[in-house]
Amino acid sequence: MAVEALKIIRDAEEEGRKLLEEAKASVASMLKDAEEEVKRLKEKAREDEKSIASEISAKYIQEGKEEEAAILKTAEAEVKELKSATESDLDTAVNVVLEKILGVR
Amino acid sequence: MGAKEMAEKIKGEANGESEKIINEAKANAEKKLEDTKKELELQKKRFVEAEERKGIEEKERIVRAARQNARKLRWMAEEEIIEKALERALKHLKDVKSEGFEGNSYPNILAGLIKDSTMSITAGSSAGAELEVLLSEEDAAASYIDQAMLKNLTDEISHDSGGNVRLSLSDERIKSAGGVIVRRKDGEIEVNNTFEERMARLSTSLREEIVKTLFTGK
Numbered sequence: 001m002a003v004e005a006l007k008i009i010r011d012a013e014e015e016g017r018k019l020l021e022e023a024k025a026s027v028a029s030m031l032k033d034a035e036e037e038v039k040r041l042k043e044k045a046r047e048d049e050k051s052i053a054s055e056i057s058a059k060y061i062q063e064g065k066e067e068e069a070a071i072l073k074t075a076e077a078e079v080k081e082l083k084s085a086t087e088s089d090l091d092t093a094v095n096v097v098l099e100k101i102l103g104v105r
Numbered sequence: 106m107g108a109k110e111m112a113e114k115i116k117g118e119a120n121g122e123s124e125k126i127i128n129e130a131k132a133n134a135e136k137k138l139e140d141t142k143k144e145l146e147l148q149k150k151r152f153v154e155a156e157e158r159k160g161i162e163e164k165e166r167i168v169r170a171a172r173q174n175a176r177k178l179r180w181m182a183e184e185e186i187i188e189k190a191l192e193r194a195l196k197h198l199k200d201v202k203s204e205g206f207e208g209n210s211y212p213n214i215l216a217g218l219i220k221d222s223t224m225s226i227t228a229g230s231s232a233g234a235e236l237e238v239l240l241s242e243e244d245a246a247a248s249y250i251d252q253a254m255l256k257n258l259t260d261e262i263s264h265d266s267g268g269n270v271r272l273s274l275s276d277e278r279i280k281s282a283g284g285v286i287v288r289r290k291d292g293e294i295e296v297n298n299t300f301e302e303r304m305a306r307l308s309t310s311l312r313e314e315i316v317k318t319l320f321t322g323k
Binding site: 004005006008009011012013015016017019020022023024026027030031033034037038041042045048049052053056057059060061063064065067068071072074075076078079082083086089090092093094095096097098099100101102103104 | 185
């Protein structure tokens with residue numbers, strides 16, 4: 001009778017031990033999955049950073065180019081206007097130069 | 106307590122412990138994932154901010170370069186106009202001999218240049234000076250300056266300076282489009298008032314005059 005009782009208890013202990021081992025295995029697997037998920041998330045973040053950098057850079061370069069075009073367009077118009085505005089005064093400037101070279105001023 | 110009850114108790118405890126371990130691990134794994142997600146979100150936010158700053162700097166660099174190019178364009182246009190004025194003046198210089206300038210005949214202009222040169226040489230000296238006037242072959246042949254004119258100039262300069270100045274025409278000829286060189290007879294001092302030399306000497310002020318005439322307020 002006592003032997004049978006001991007066996008029942010030993011079996012229960014064995015079952016409990018197995019349960020704990022299974023739990024530990026399950027925990028290890030869970031942690032491994034979590035580690036892999038973390039790794040995947042970090043890799044994805046690295047990949048995302050590349051496209052984010054590229055998009056942001058392209059956006060500001062585009063804005064810069066647009067401003068550049070506007071600045072140069074304005075400058076070209078100003079140069080054209082300057083040339084046209086000074087044409088009528090060119091003879092006056094030539095006379096000023098001649099006065100100084102000839103010493104008649 | 107019987108053996109069966111003890112066995113049930115042992116299994117129950119093992120079950121409880123097992124569930125506890127699994128639940129704790131699950132919570133840890135979830136926390137780790139949550140922490141990682143939060144960390145990556147923060148990292149992404151900082152990354153975006155850094156890239157935005159870099160982007161803005163790049164944009165500003167492009168705009169600065171464009172402004173610099175715009176200034177260069179204007180500067181080049183001004184230089185082109187200044188050169189045009191100087192070239193046109195140089196062309197007009199050739200007509201001065203035949204047409205004079207602003208009511209001054211070419212001989213009068215030469216007389217002015219001789220007087221200016223002489224005054225420069227004799228400035229600060231009350232002693233007498235013997236000076237000679239050098240002309241180009243063309244100007245000498247055209248007799249733009251003759252002895253009578255030199256005599257008048259001599260009197261005028263001597264009167265103005267209070268010194269005794271004597272001017273004569275040199276037989277030596279200079280290569281020049283116009284103007285004169287006046288030098289002391291001992292060759293120690295000379296003033297070059299040829300057009301080419303004056304243009305070079307006055308280059309800075311000529312450019313300033315052109316800029317003032319053409320670009321001020323434009």
